[in-house]
Amino acid sequence: MGTAINGIAAKIKELDGLGSLSPVAVELINIIDKPKTKIEEIESLVKLDKVLYANVFKYLKSAAFGLRRVPTNIEEAIHYLGLHGLRDLIFLLASRKFFSGSNNWAKSVFVAFAARKIANRLSLHPNISSNIYSAALMYDLGFLVLLKRN
16 A cells, blocks of 8 residues: 555656746736736736737637637737636646647547536636636546656
8 A cells, every 4th residue: 555655656746847837827827816906917917928928819710719800919819718718728728738649638628618618508607617617628637647657
């Protein structure tokens, strides 16, 4: 029993080398739900993270949205996505790197979008829907990380 626990502990310790979110993304996640956060603060933070900034527009141009008119500036884009939608996008981008070379990425994205759609149809609070989306997106992540570390 002790050997199994030591093996699990060693695998968990290896996860420290997987990388992390950008400091800007971490800050955004931390302030999105704070009631006194101003949208201008969110917009200025997104502008600081060039990868996130570019991906906001790439995401909105995707077929998943089917927009007739894609927002032309970050202010419009964030207003369209909403703060919880922006948080969902941050988690989507962060989780994608863990699924590289895996067929499970498409399945996890499908599960996440389906879970959020169900949560929205149940009229759950946007924060709860976003949390459900993030949890569903991470559906296979633990298994994949442990599998890759074997």
